[in-house]
Amino acid sequence: MPSNVKTIEWAGNAVRLIDQTLLPTELKVLDCTTLEQVAEAIQRLRVRGAPAIGAAAGFGLALVARRSEAQSVASLLGELEQAQAVLAATRPTAVNLFWALERMMRCAQAQAEGSVQRLKEALLAEAEAIAREDEAANRRMGQYGAELIPDGANVLTHCNAGALATAGYGTALGVIRAAVEAGKKVHVYADETRPLLQGARLTAWEMVQEHIPVTVITDNMAGHLMQQGRIDLALVGADRIAANGDVANKIGTYTVAVLAKHHGLPFYVAAPRSTIDFSLTSGTEIPIEERSPDEVVNFRGVRTAPAGVRVYNPAFDVTPHDLVTAIITEQGVVRPPYTEGLAALEEPQ
C-alpha cells in the first residue's frame, strides 16, 4: 500500500476510505460524510473484508454522533441505535460488523450519565481504538503465522485478506508480509476470486506495491497447480469462525480446502479473535449472503451469459474445521481441537 493512504481512517468530519471497486485501475479515496454513504460503501463493497467492515461500522457510528444535533444523551443514544440497525443490515456474514457495532454501543451506553460532547468524543476514540487494535492484532498475527511459512514457499491465497481487508497490514497477507520481513522468500499465487475478482484486483495490487512476487490464476487452476506440486500451502482470511472452528470465508475457500486436503497440503486461516462467533456452535448456523446475479453474469457492463439463465451467487461458503490445519490469531496459533483452543483465547480488554 502507498504510505499516504489507508484502507479506512477518520478524516476530521468524514470516514475516509479507499473505493476498492475502482482498484486496480484507479486508486481513489472517498470521504463518507453521512451514515447512508458509509452503509452504501459497505453494501457495494467499496470497503470490504471482515475487519475493515468492522472498522467502517465503528467510524460510521462515530460519524453519526459527530453530526448529531441531539441535545440530550438519551436522544443521541436513540439516534445511534437507529444507525446501528442501518449498518447491521448492510451485510450478514462477516461477524466483525456486529462485533464492532456492539462494542461501540457498549461504549456509548457507558457514557449514559455524561454529556453529549463527552459521548461524541468517547465514540470517536473507540472507533479509532478498534482500527488501531486491528492493525496491531494483524502485526502480532503476522509474527505467529510467519513461523508456519517455509522459506521459498509457494503460497496460495483466495480473495483478499490484506491491508485492504483490514485497518492495516492484513490477516493472511499480513502473515505473508511478516514472513517476507523475516527474510523469507515467498511467492504468492492469487486466486482471481470470481465473481468480483478481489484476488486479481486487490491481492495482486497489494503484492505488486510491496514487491512480493505474485502470480494471478483463475480459481479453477488451483487444483492443477497443487497436482503439479507447485503450491506448498494455502492461507486465507475469514469472515466468521464458529466456536468449533468452522470457517466462513469468500466463496471458493471451501474448494481450496478440499483441494489442499486431497493433496496433503496445510490449509491455514488467519483471523483476529473478533472474527470468532462463540454464539454459534458450528458453521452451519452462519448466515450466507446471496448477492445480485448481475455480479456473475455482467462484467463492468458486458453481459457474460444469455438472457433466461438462472444465476446462483452465494458470497461465502463454510469450510468445516476438519479441513483446517490451524487458525492463526493475534494470541497465537490454534490447532485442533478448536472448541477448546478457541475458547481459551482471551477477550480483548
Add this chain to the structure above:
Amino acid sequence: MPSNVKTIEWAGNAVRLIDQTLLPTELKVLDCTTLEQVAEAIQRLRVRGAPAIGAAAGFGLALVARRSEAQSVASLLGELEQAQAVLAATRPTAVNLFWALERMMRCAQAQAEGSVQRLKEALLAEAEAIAREDEAANRRMGQYGAELIPDGANVLTHCNAGALATAGYGTALGVIRAAVEAGKKVHVYADETRPLLQGARLTAWEMVQEHIPVTVITDNMAGHLMQQGRIDLALVGADRIAANGDVANKIGTYTVAVLAKHHGLPFYVAAPRSTIDFSLTSGTEIPIEERSPDEVVNFRGVRTAPAGVRVYNPAFDVTPHDLVTAIITEQGVVRPPYTEGLAALEEPQ
C-alpha cells in the same frame, strides 16, 4: 441450437462456422475461404471443442484441396502436407485435431493413383463423413449416457461439451439432451469456466435454446453446492484421453473431479473414441496448452489485475483415471479398469 445454423459445415466454397467468441450476445456465422482463416478460427477459439476442431481440420484440408491449382496429384499432396502442418500447429491438446488430419491425409494418399479432381472430391467426402459420423456418435453416446442420469438430477458440467463443441448434438450436453428426450427432468449447473467463460457463454446459451433449466455459477461455487447436496453428478467432455483413462479437459475439470470424489458423487466423462490417444500410456504425457495472460487479466478490454503481476494460463488439466467413474463413448459406457475397457473399443471403419 437454432435449426438453421450448424457449429461447422461446408458451404460450397468455404468452411462455415459459428464465431463462438461473439456468443451469447451475437450469433454470427463466418465463412472461411482460406487455410489461414480456418487456422486463425481454431487458434482464436472461434471454433473450439475437441470434436469440432477435428471437423474444422477436416474441412480445412478439403478447402485447401478445393482451392488448389495443382496440376498433379503429387503436387496437391505436397500442398496438403503443408496445410496439415499449419493446422496441426494451431492447438496442441485436443487429439481430435491430429486424428482428423491423419484420417484426411490417409484418404488423400489412397487417391495417389487417381486424378486431381477425384482427390478433391474424396477429401470433401471424407471431411463430410468426419462431421456426420461425429454427430451420429454423439447421438449414440447420448443413448448410452442417458441411462446414467437419474430422473430429477442436478448435473454439474464444466466448459462446453455441447453442439458447439462438436459437429452437432454434443458429448456431455448430448447425454443431457438424450436424458431430457427420454422424458427425464434434468437441471444443469454450468460452471462459467474462466478465463473464457465457455460455460456461461456457450453451455448456458445451448441450454436456454432448448429450454433445459440451467443455472450459471462461478467455478469456485461448485464445492459449496456439492457440500449442500445440490449436485447429484458431474459430467464433462474431454480433449484427449490416454490409454489408461486419464482425461485432459478444460482447466478446472480436475478440481471438479476432486470435489466429486470428496463428496462421493459420480464423475462422468463423455467423449467419442476419436478423443482417445492410444499412443500415450498416461495423462502425464499429454501436452497442455498455455495461452496468453491477456485471457486471464483482461475482460473484453477491461484490465482485471495490476501491471506487474505474473499470470499463469494453462488451458487444460489432466484428471487421473482413478477419479473418473465412467467414460461414456459411442460404443458404450466404459468403466475401470480403463486400459482394458478402452482398448476393447473398435476403431471406426
